[in-house]
Amino acid sequence: MKAVILAGGSGEGLSPFTQKEQKESISILGRSIISYTLEGLKKAGIKEAIVIVNEKQKQIEESISTDISIEFVRQKRNGISGAALDGMEKAGDDEILLAFGDIIASSDFYISLMNVYALGAKAVFSLVPVYEGMQTYGLAKIKNDRIEIVKEGSTLALAGAYILPYGDFNNLLEYFTKLAPISKFFVWSGNWIDIGYPEDLLNAIELLLRNSRTIISNSANISKTALIGSNVVIDDNAIVEDYAIIKGPTYIGKNAYIGSYSLIRDFSSIEEKSSIGAYCEVSHSLIEPYSDIGSKSYVTYSIIGKRAKIGASVITSNYPANIIRGKVNKLGALISPEETISHGSVLPPNYRK
Template structure:
């Protein structure tokens, strides 16, 4: 079976960050976002992938080349999500295919359940149903009722962003799913476990919790960890990372390859420091995502923040993260700062809650 992965969206909820980077190429806990759907489907039995992309296709291609999968890139020509599906479907020779959004972060079991349901029911169409929880209402999720009919009114269930469907001549995916349901061709499974639709900065922070929660500590024997450093539970430290004297890594936390953590710094509470990043001495990083090759100057304090690839933060930069009613969005009522790739923040800068640069 082949899969069509949609990765051509503009990522408007993450602007201005996504002006420079495709959302699906953002790295989180050592992998680009798109890898979670591609690897999940591969483990479920999908052999080949058609990736529908936009003008930032080189970013997606670079990331996928790091994964052992067979894929073909297709530039989106038609408008909208339905147009992207049609562009991808042209490369499908079989009678049915898997379809997934490339901005979903979920464990491999999510995609295994999709495939298992197809095998047990015989298809031809399978969808995951996600119970709608507090904070998810702002996403424009496609709602479905207990009779598996797509509805606009209130519902407690939403479609989960990964499907197995037969090829067909349709103008709208939702109308097509509704048609399959009316013909008793639609099967489903309920997924109430970890699942994140990456649409806003807060979702990246929530994904850190999903990906790091409950992880066992793994410290590479190729990492250089000072004897005076303190490494807590649930900490992953990759090859060639350097943890200097008296630094504290309090899990859950991820320290990527070639990361440098300066003396007396504290990394804690669902933080991910991605490959090649540098955290200066006497810093504190909490519940934050530091993208590859970023640099954080000494004595900086970052909470609930996202620092883009190759961004440069001077010394003593502070991101405020007190609760803010103005966000009024999912999962967190606070966001420290969203700092776009390659941006430079001057020494001593204090960024107010919700700052986007």
């Protein structure tokens, strides 16, 4: 069986960030979002995948490192339904595993899907409990050990991974509705998050670091005067300068730089080759690869895009917003890749550039 992974959406909820970077290529804890999907599929026994992409195909390709055999297919039809049909036709199999490339879940999520399929079903649906503020592709109800696809009035949502027989359809949800009476399903209550909005990226860091333990690479260069707390992951060749404080749960990526007297804390992910200047404080934030945070800056509940440059003494502000998706209900700044923020700027809550 081949997997078809949908990774060509516009990512409107993360605009303007996603005008420059494809959502599925965003890095969290040293891996792109789509890599979490590929890892789960590999552990579930999938060896071949078709990835449906748009004009940002190169970004997806460069973000992936896997020994699954991958074929990239440029989306021709419109929307999710069109992308699914493009992949299904390319696969040419009796059944496919259809996965959304913006879901972060543990490998057991995909293993459960394959285990239910092994019981003899032609179609299998994954379901998750609905949480407040959740944007769903569709809802489902369980009745007499069968599922019914519905538009409202359910506490269960379609979870973004399905096994489907080959079919010709114009609308994927209508196809789901047709298959539901003859399908099997499972309800997943483990780690799972759909990345659609800035707060989802911050929620994902919490999800992935929730049960972390301290792991420090032997090749990391850490000053003897730096203080490293518990639940801190420091990757290969990272540099932590004098008197810096790293409080977990936190991830410091490969070749990242943490300047003297800086404080990195509370579910932050400092990605590969990013640089945090001296006397900075970073909390509850995602700092994407190759970005640069100037000295004496304060970054909180924010996402800083790849190769962005944040000047010295920049302050991001936040307060509880009318956004409730998972644990995080605050937002600071969303800075797009390659953008520049001038020295001394004070950015208001939910600032986007």
